[in-house]
Amino acid sequence: MNSPDLLDRPAPAAPADLTLRRGAARVLIDNWTGASTVPSRTLYPHQWSWDSAFVAIGLRHLSVRRAQRELESLLAAQWADGRVPHIVFNPALPHGAYFPSPDFWRSSTAGRAAGAPSATETSGIVQPPVHALAAWLVHRADPDESRRRGFLARVRPRLAAWHDYLLDRRDLGGGGLAAVVHPWEPGMDNSPCWDRALQRIEPSPPDTFRRADLDHGHPADRPTDLDYGRYVRLATEYRDAGYDDRAAPHRFAVEDPSFNALLAVSELALAALSRELGLPGERHTERASALTRALVDRLWDAEAGLFRVRDLHTGAHVDEASVSGLVPLLVPHLPADVVRSLHATLTGARFSAPATRLVPSYDLTGRAFDPTRYWRGPAWFNTAWLIERGLRTHGLTRDADVLRADFLARAGRSGFAEYVDPATGAARGTRHFSWTAALALDLLATAGPADHPERHDATEART
Numbered sequence: 001m002n003s004p005d006l007l008d009r010p011a012p013a014a015p016a017d018l019t020l021r022r023g024a025a026r027v028l029i030d031n032w033t034g035a036s037t038v039p040s041r042t043l044y045p046h047q048w049s050w051d052s053a054f055v056a057i058g059l060r061h062l063s064v065r066r067a068q069r070e071l072e073s074l075l076a077a078q079w080a081d082g083r084v085p086h087i088v089f090n091p092a093l094p095h096g097a098y099f100p101s102p103d104f105w106r107s108s109t110a111g112r113a114a115g116a117p118s119a120t121e122t123s124g125i126v127q128p129p130v131h132a133l134a135a136w137l138v139h140r141a142d143p144d145e146s147r148r149r150g151f152l153a154r155v156r157p158r159l160a161a162w163h164d165y166l167l168d169r170r171d172l173g174g175g176g177l178a179a180v181v182h183p184w185e186p187g188m189d190n191s192p193c194w195d196r197a198l199q200r201i202e203p204s205p206p207d208t209f210r211r212a213d214l215d216h217g218h219p220a221d222r223p224t225d226l227d228y229g230r231y232v233r234l235a236t237e238y239r240d241a242g243y244d245d246r247a248a249p250h251r252f253a254v255e256d257p258s259f260n261a262l263l264a265v266s267e268l269a270l271a272a273l274s275r276e277l278g279l280p281g282e283r284h285t286e287r288a289s290a291l292t293r294a295l296v297d298r299l300w301d302a303e304a305g306l307f308r309v310r311d312l313h314t315g316a317h318v319d320e321a322s323v324s325g326l327v328p329l330l331v332p333h334l335p336a337d338v339v340r341s342l343h344a345t346l347t348g349a350r351f352s353a354p355a356t357r358l359v360p361s362y363d364l365t366g367r368a369f370d371p372t373r374y375w376r377g378p379a380w381f382n383t384a385w386l387i388e389r390g391l392r393t394h395g396l397t398r399d400a401d402v403l404r405a406d407f408l409a410r411a412g413r414s415g416f417a418e419y420v421d422p423a424t425g426a427a428r429g430t431r432h433f434s435w436t437a438a439l440a441l442d443l444l445a446t447a448g449p450a451d452h453p454e455r456h457d458a459t460e461a462r463t
């Protein structure tokens with residue numbers, strides 16, 4: 001499919017929206033490799049797992065086929081144990097293009113017993129499970145085309161195996177939530193939520209690896225060398241245990257609210273897409289209910305007014321407030337007092353930034369707040385999209401409209417930046433960033449809650 005085809009779907013009428021749509025489409029066209037979309041041609045030149053899910057959600061407004069391809073190319077690299085790897089490497093690129101490269105992860109050899117594919121190199125860790133939600137939204141964009149191509153029938157077993165992996169192998173705490181075993185897994189790499197747990201990890205020496213991110217990103221925007229040393233140590237230990245979740249030491253193991261909220265919502269999407277295929281969906285709605293209960297029982301902190309990370313080594317909540325603790329607003333059947341309290345936190349002093357409605361990644365008043373350094377304060381577009389959706393899920397339409405308008409204004413003005421400084425609104429990180437463009441396309445096309453899979457489960461999934 002060539003580029004002009006991508007622009008032939010109904011376009012918004014307002015000139016500003018049309019310009020934004022064209023700009024966003026341009027980003028996705030430029031970052032398309034032929035089978036999938038890279039987050040950024042420079043900083044992240046391979047395929048990333050949750051990036052691809054967000055990209056598919058936007059691509060569906062340009063080309064449903066391309067959106068299907070995006071998800072299916074990722075799922076083709078799934079391991080036999082069900083895990084969907086966080087990076088699928090492009091074999092055409094030199095190893096120096098990104099670190100850690102395929103020769104670090106060695107998935108096809110070190111991961112063989114865990115079922116890593118033999119012909120594709122991937123990382124061995126995972127990212128948040130947004131994929132079933134994305135698959136459902138791609139289906140809804142053109143159900144006839146989806147049925148004609150058998151899209152849901154192909155992806156459903158893979159998505160189910162992915163969720164089985166998370167709820168079986170990754171329930172390290174035994175409480176019905178999936179644990180993450182590396183700070184890259186929840187997607188919020190250097191969040192202050194990991195600081196204390198990471199203190200236990202001796203960093204790999206800096207002369208044993210070379211960071212490629214600093215070739216493209218500003219050091220003040222990126223994680224520190226000390227963080228990287230610890231990331232490398234943890235990934236090395238997992239690899240050396242054959243990526244076997246039962247054998248690995250897992251010296252970092254936490255339950256993350258956003259990761260598990262996305263799993264709950266994706267279980268509802270899996271229920272909806274199973275029913276669309278004429279299959280029973282109860283198993284998935286029941287799992288969504290159980291996840292919702294476990295989220296509230298294990299991670300809700302009523303006093304703080306948000307969900308907390310739980311460190312499985314101490315058994316205690318991590319005393320930090322991050323955007324991850326607000327993302328569960330996305331879950332439809334939360335108790336009413338939890339929704340009220342989350343809403344108050346979202347609109348209160350800790351998360352109402354002076355320059356943008358986009359939600360900062362960390363408490364503005366917190367001890368570690370840094371307006372520029374990656375996930376330690378900057379406001380990101382994917383979490384804003386998730387929270388916008390959460391606000392609509394709970395009928396908080398006015399706030400959702402404000403967030404949507406600010407998202408669209410900032411996305412365009414920033415050149416589709418990776419994130420923005422919440423104090424000034426200035427663009428930060430890389431530009432021409434795929435999920436910013438994709439989610440702008442989605443917000444341009446869908447102002448209402450029409451696609452919410454959870455609406456199809458309103459009665460069954462109530463907790």
Ligand code: 2M8
Pocket residue numbers: 039044048050051086184186187188189213
């Ligand atoms: C960032 O993470 C990668 C490692 O996975 C990195 O810092 O090199 C995070 O923002 C993550 O959420 C995102 O998926 C990835 C690619 O955009 O970049």
